[in-house]
Amino acid sequence: MKRLMFVSALAALLAAGPAGAVMPDEILKDPVLEQRARGISKDLRCLVCQNQSIDDSDAPLARDLRVIVRERLTAGDSDMQVVGYLTERYGDYVLLKPPVKATTVALWTAPAAFLLLGLFTARTVLRRRPADAGPVPLSEAERLRLQEILSKGGQA
Amino acid sequence: MFTEIGHYALILALAVAAAQAVVPLVGAHRGDRTLMAVGRSAAFAQFLLVCVAFGALLHAYVTSDFSVANVAQNSHTDKPMLYKVSGLWGNHEGSLLLWIAILSGFGAAVAGFGNNLPAALRARTLAVQGMIAVGFTLFILLTSNPFERLDPVPLNGNGLNPLLQDPGLAFHPPFLYLGYVGFSIAFSFAVAALIEGRVDAAWARWVRPWTLAAWVFLTVGIGLGSWWAYYELGWGGWWYWDPVENASFMPWLAGTALLHSAIIVEKRDTLKTWTILLAIIAFSLSLLGTFLVRSGIISSVHSFASDPTRGLFILALLLVTVGGSLVLYALRAPVLKSGGLFSAVSREGSLVLNNVLLATATGTVLLGTLYPLIADALNLGKLSVGAPFFNAVFVPLAVPLAAAMALGPLLAWKRGNLMRALRALRPAVAAGLLVAVGTLVWGGSASPWWAALGTGLAAYLFVGTLTETAERVRLFDVPPAASLHRLVHLPRSAYGLLLSHLGLALVIAGITGSSAWKVESVQTMRVGETVVVAGFAYRLDGVEEARGPNYVSARATFTVTKDGRPYAVMQPEKRLYMQPQRPTTEAAIVTTWLGDLYAVIGDANGPDGFVTRLYFNPLVPWLWAGGIVMVLGGLVSLSDRRHRVGAPARAHAALAVNSVARGA
Amino acid sequence: MRRLVYALPLLVLAVVGVFFFVGFDRDPKLIPSPMIDKPSPAFAVPGLRGGDGTVGNARFGGTVTLVNFFASWCVPCRIEHPLLMELARAGTVRIVGIDYKDKPEDALGWLRQLGDPYTVIGADRDGRAAIDWGVYGVPESYLVDRQGRIRFKQVGPITEDVWRTTMLPMIKELSQ
Numbered sequence: 001m002k003r004l005m006f007v008s009a010l011a012a013l014l015a016a017g018p019a020g021a022v023m024p025d026e027i028l029k030d031p032v033l034e035q036r037a038r039g040i041s042k043d044l045r046c047l048v049c050q051n052q053s054i055d056d057s058d059a060p061l062a063r064d065l066r067v068i069v070r071e072r073l074t075a076g077d078s079d080m081q082v083v084g085y086l087t088e089r090y091g092d093y094v095l096l097k098p099p100v101k102a103t104t105v106a107l108w109t110a111p112a113a114f115l116l117l118g119l120f121t122a123r124t125v126l127r128r129r130p131a132d133a134g135p136v137p138l139s140e141a142e143r144l145r146l147q148e149i150l151s152k153g154g155q156a
Numbered sequence: 157m158f159t160e161i162g163h164y165a166l167i168l169a170l171a172v173a174a175a176q177a178v179v180p181l182v183g184a185h186r187g188d189r190t191l192m193a194v195g196r197s198a199a200f201a202q203f204l205l206v207c208v209a210f211g212a213l214l215h216a217y218v219t220s221d222f223s224v225a226n227v228a229q230n231s232h233t234d235k236p237m238l239y240k241v242s243g244l245w246g247n248h249e250g251s252l253l254l255w256i257a258i259l260s261g262f263g264a265a266v267a268g269f270g271n272n273l274p275a276a277l278r279a280r281t282l283a284v285q286g287m288i289a290v291g292f293t294l295f296i297l298l299t300s301n302p303f304e305r306l307d308p309v310p311l312n313g314n315g316l317n318p319l320l321q322d323p324g325l326a327f328h329p330p331f332l333y334l335g336y337v338g339f340s341i342a343f344s345f346a347v348a349a350l351i352e353g354r355v356d357a358a359w360a361r362w363v364r365p366w367t368l369a370a371w372v373f374l375t376v377g378i379g380l381g382s383w384w385a386y387y388e389l390g391w392g393g394w395w396y397w398d399p400v401e402n403a404s405f406m407p408w409l410a411g412t413a414l415l416h417s418a419i420i421v422e423k424r425d426t427l428k429t430w431t432i433l434l435a436i437i438a439f440s441l442s443l444l445g446t447f448l449v450r451s452g453i454i455s456s457v458h459s460f461a462s463d464p465t466r467g468l469f470i471l472a473l474l475l476v477t478v479g480g481s482l483v484l485y486a487l488r489a490p491v492l493k494s495g496g497l498f499s500a501v502s503r504e505g506s507l508v509l510n511n512v513l514l515a516t517a518t519g520t521v522l523l524g525t526l527y528p529l530i531a532d533a534l535n536l537g538k539l540s541v542g543a544p545f546f547n548a549v550f551v552p553l554a555v556p557l558a559a560a561m562a563l564g565p566l567l568a569w570k571r572g573n574l575m576r577a578l579r580a581l582r583p584a585v586a587a588g589l590l591v592a593v594g595t596l597v598w599g600g601s602a603s604p605w606w607a608a609l610g611t612g613l614a615a616y617l618f619v620g621t622l623t624e625t626a627e628r629v630r631l632f633d634v635p636p637a638a639s640l641h642r643l644v645h646l647p648r649s650a651y652g653l654l655l656s657h658l659g660l661a662l663v664i665a666g667i668t669g670s671s672a673w674k675v676e677s678v679q680t681m682r683v684g685e686t687v688v689v690a691g692f693a694y695r696l697d698g699v700e701e702a703r704g705p706n707y708v709s710a711r712a713t714f715t716v717t718k719d720g721r722p723y724a725v726m727q728p729e730k731r732l733y734m735q736p737q738r739p740t741t742e743a744a745i746v747t748t749w750l751g752d753l754y755a756v757i758g759d760a761n762g763p764d765g766f767v768t769r770l771y772f773n774p775l776v777p778w779l780w781a782g783g784i785v786m787v788l789g790g791l792v793s794l795s796d797r798r799h800r801v802g803a804p805a806r807a808h809a810a811l812a813v814n815s816v817a818r819g820a
Numbered sequence: 821m822r823r824l825v826y827a828l829p830l831l832v833l834a835v836v837g838v839f840f841f842v843g844f845d846r847d848p849k850l851i852p853s854p855m856i857d858k859p860s861p862a863f864a865v866p867g868l869r870g871g872d873g874t875v876g877n878a879r880f881g882g883t884v885t886l887v888n889f890f891a892s893w894c895v896p897c898r899i900e901h902p903l904l905m906e907l908a909r910a911g912t913v914r915i916v917g918i919d920y921k922d923k924p925e926d927a928l929g930w931l932r933q934l935g936d937p938y939t940v941i942g943a944d945r946d947g948r949a950a951i952d953w954g955v956y957g958v959p960e961s962y963l964v965d966r967q968g969r970i971r972f973k974q975v976g977p978i979t980e981d982v983w984r985t986t987m988l989p990m991i992k993e994l995s996q
Contacts, residue, residue, distance in 0.1 A: 042543075043544050047851065056396075087854070089855065095539070096541075096542030103536040107545075115516045115553070429826070437829075447840075451844075452848075453843045485830070486827040490822065490826060530839050532846050533839045533842040
């Protein structure tokens with residue numbers, strides 16, 4: 001009886017959901033097309049997961065979308081057309097790399113803008129007038145202490 | 157009973173923290189030593205009380221006391237002891253208790269080891285620590301109490317997510333929190349300095365060891381998390397730019413910048429306002445991370461169950477802490493007087509460049525992480541910002557950073573000779589070019605163009621870092637014996653630099669290898685069949701059932717041969733945990749010098765076939781090795797007495813005379 | 821002027837804080853449909869019940885339609901089902917059902933148990949038609965106007981609140 005339970009647990013285990021992403025039956029025969037499919041899939045978001053691509057996710061919807069990507073590629077669509085097929089239905093949300101649009105211009109130009117801002121600030125700081133610089137003068141107490149140390153010939 | 161003691165201890169800790177937050181501050185303002193000393197006693201008392209609370213919850217987990225709601229929700233009698241313990245911090249309430257345990261621990265450490273700090277600075281620092289503790293302890297007691305009881309008591313608990321039942325992941329949160337909370341010390345020091353209106357070389361020297369310690373812990377925490385993802389998730393990926401991963405990376409970037417900018421404050425008595433701001437930012441980013449995980453505001457793999465009340469409380473905590481410190485900054489930063497000058501082409505100049513690049517990287521990652529939220533709030537629609545974006549913008553920043561890392565240490569302080577430094581870098585540049593060209597030739601069309609850039613950069617940085625050490629020991633300029641003598645007597649911070657920069661070179665190589673040349677083979681295999689991946693032949697010998705303490709599994713056996721000779725036996729598993737019911741994959745990994753063999757057993761497919769995934773992950777071991785070397789570098793640097801307070805008394809006076817005489 | 825620079829970080833925090841507050845009301849996983857105001861996608865699936873025939877766009881047009889994606893294995897679908905039954909009884913709107921990735925016998929059994937509010941039901945066995953509609957989970961519902969254009973999408977069960985404040989007024993408006 002125990003063995004039976006075990007076997008069925010094993011069967012359940014192996015029949016359970018997929019263990020990883022792309023399954024052997026999805027892989028296209030044409031390696032070039034398959035490579036394109038993988039590349040496109042890596043940039044498409046799995047809509048029911050938390051931040052994974054359809055290439056990484058084992059959700060059923062991710063599998064459906066992977067199959068669709070491959071079907072469209074086999075039908076002769078270009079990469080852009082395949083992606084367009086999905087954005088027509090799900091919007092820009094499905095793209096892991098945000099498209100460069102009016103709404104994302106701020107995002108894409110930010111790195112360069114931050115860098116320029118940083119370099120500019122650094123330049124301003126480095127060109128400070130000498131009048132601002134110089135060591136902080138000793139306070140009265142510190143001056144007295146210094147006298148003390150010097151008079152003792154360097155021994156504290 | 158223990159549970160109630162723990163609960164009560166926590167309430168007491170709140171009261172003590174409140175005292176710690178107020179009394180020393182008043183004392184420092186008035187110059188009253190007695191009041192200032194309260195800070196130390198309060199810090200010790202708070203630590204003790206929080207330990208009692210932590211111990212009480214730990215006791216409940218270890219004894220599987222399911223009358224405690226938190227234990228019932230997250231534990232189970234069948235779990236191995238290690239995971240009963242780590243289950244304590246594998247959930248929202250328990251992890252917060254760990255947070256304040258570490259917070260109070262660091263406070264006690266400042267109270268205990270900070271005897272050479274001026275009394276006022278220490279008092280104010282402890283007061284700020286106390287304020288943070290008040291905020292978090294209130295949060296726990298009001299919204300996330302781990303000591304709530306259940307009635308009737310369930311027979312057994314809900315168990316722990318099987319993904320978390322893993323040694324790597326058991327230790328990942330404690331190290332992360334040690335890092336996050338460690339930055340709170342730098343933060344408290346910064347706020348204390350702002351209140352006092354004084355930042356000088358001494359302040360920088362006091363802040364560095366604490367920041368370095370936090371940095372080391374955070375590096376370990378991030379490394380553990382990535383390593384876990386690599387061996388657990390089943391396809392060899394280790395970084396996804398998930399919002400919560402970013403939330404740990406941003407404090408790390410800011411912390412690295414802080415470590416380097418504090419050097420300038422110490423050497424030149426300048427860049428103070430920037431360094432103070434960095435200290436505030438590093439901890440603020442830690443708090444932001446805490447907020448993002450627990451508020452449900454951003455969709456992430458890591459999120460704890462979200463609850464709007466909790467989210468609002470943390471947001472308030474975040475805004476008060478960061479807002480308060482930034483208000484103080486706006487008011488007091490102009491008061492800080494700047495010290496020395498330095499030329500743009502100098503060691504300080506290169507550190508400034510380092511800071512600019514790291515700050516840009518931090519800002520970019522922050523914007524990318526928050527952008528979906530911002531766009532949605534502005535009704536610009538829902539969009540995703542994922543790995544492709546971050547990879548596209550981060551790499552162009554990392555390249556000049558790595559380039560500057562080799563050049564910077566070769567420049568002199570204050571005013572460096574660029575030509576001389578570039579000449580010294582010739583071996584490094586040559587090494588870089590050689591390796592890059594070699595990569596292009598070896599890789600051919602199979603290798604992406606940027607792989608050569610990555611390996612070339614890594615080689616350049618590696619040789620460049622060695623060049624700096626060679627210069628220090630006057631290699632080839634003096635007899636080898638003299639060089640050796642110099643090498644052995646280098647200050648430890650020099651070894652720290654050497655190791656951490658070398659470590660990063662290894663990390664760059666590891667990242668390049670694993671991203672550019674990964675070999676994957678997915679197929680259905682029958683028992684007895686062989687598949688060849690990257691020169692290794694995998695023969696599937698069989699799949700059998702196995703059993704663990706709280707799971708059953710299907711275990712496959714692969715015999716791997718290379719060039720016909722036996723190489724390894726690999727046994728990947730697919731497990732089904734019982735409570736809760738969840739399948740997980742346990743990949744089999746064999747590490748070689750040049751890469752990892754990685755095998756995964758999937759589901760049965762057809763009458764007698766199994767889905768198998770076989771990978772070769774090149775240079776991934778270098779990634780982990782590089783991380784370890786970086787951590788070692790940090791630890792070695794930490795052990796340098798020059799950079800910690802408490803230099804020996806006899807040398808102290810001589811140093812004092814020397815520095816005064818030189819006007820440094 | 822220089823002093824103002826030091827207030828910049830605080831300003832950044834304030835802006836970010838505002839965004840966080842606003843963000844609390846938003847669900848990061850709710851994806852709006854890009855197909856609003858566009859013609860409903862061309863699709864055709866076999867009918868679930870004997871008399872349904874092929875279910876596709878051809879069946880739209882003429883009156884306002886509520887297209888409801890459901891499944892017998894979908895737990896939240898049970899939450900909205902009573903509302904759908906009421907609508908069917910009142911004859912407020914024509915309800916077309918699409919059974920998503922389901923076994924026909926399971927779906928029929930489910931309908932027998934809970935009631936059948938649908939005018940026609942299509943059986944989308946492989947989920948392709950659903951993907952053409954931009955469906956990513958069940959239940960999801962669409963309001964299609966008399967010209968066959970999608971005017972509204974509800975992700976998740978239709979709640980009383982959404983029905984009263986948004987969907988019913990829109991149906992009335994579209995029916996004129």
